[in-house]
Amino acid sequence: MPNRRDDLLDATIDVIGGSGIRALTHRAVDAAAGLPAGSTSNLFRTREALINAVVERFAERERANWEEIALTALPTTPSELADVMIRATHTATGPQRTLTLCRYAILVESAIQPALREQLLATGARVNAWFRTWLRAAGSADPDRDGPLLANHWTGLILHELAIPAPAFDPGPQIRAMVEAVIRPAQEVAS
Numbered sequence: 001m002p003n004r005r006d007d008l009l010d011a012t013i014d015v016i017g018g019s020g021i022r023a024l025t026h027r028a029v030d031a032a033a034g035l036p037a038g039s040t041s042n043l044f045r046t047r048e049a050l051i052n053a054v055v056e057r058f059a060e061r062e063r064a065n066w067e068e069i070a071l072t073a074l075p076t077t078p079s080e081l082a083d084v085m086i087r088a089t090h091t092a093t094g095p096q097r098t099l100t101l102c103r104y105a106i107l108v109e110s111a112i113q114p115a116l117r118e119q120l121l122a123t124g125a126r127v128n129a130w131f132r133t134w135l136r137a138a139g140s141a142d143p144d145r146d147g148p149l150l151a152n153h154w155t156g157l158i159l160h161e162l163a164i165p166a167p168a169f170d171p172g173p174q175i176r177a178m179v180e181a182v183i184r185p186a187q188e189v190a191s
Helices: 004-019 026-033 039-043 047-072 078-093 097-109 114-137 143-163 172-182 186-190
Strands: none
Touching: 004 026, 004 039, 004 047, 004 097, 026 039, 026 047, 047 078, 047 097, 047 114, 078 097, 078 114, 078 143, 078 172, 097 114, 097 143, 114 143, 143 172
16 A cells, blocks of 8 residues: 555656656655655755655556466467566556656666666566566476567567557567467477
8 A cells, every 4th residue: 555655766766757867856746745845855855766666566557467477367379478568568658658658768867867777677687587487387498588689679569569559559579479470389499
């Protein structure tokens, strides 16, 4: 259940996802949360502390989104994995667009803040481990190879849609082609 801290971090996600990292100030978060001036700085004394806390919060929210999808699907074939990835793409670029934009903004910020990079790697490692499990279930003979290929393509596809939205965005054909080209059953790898 969200608490005041989570409410402030969700408002931070809204500020970053809606206006970019440069718009992030304690005052902007207070306004987005509908709280009196100074509320955010009472919990997060510095902008850096606020950014570090929001990394954990957006990772938590993204994990919850993925778990919601996982409760309804355990892909056991490449086609089912593609279906799940397509569904996740629509969620990331639709109802969770602001959350996704926040993640990308912080990823870019991590290029100049090495401490953020370490934190993002740690939260990303949990997602990667989980995705490898899905790859194995879908028939991948080499999830360590296949995971980055699919995840990096998927990430780029979403980034492109967020930056240059297509009126009739349909990630299905691209994701299906990528999944089918990358996931090779064990018998194909052995031959």
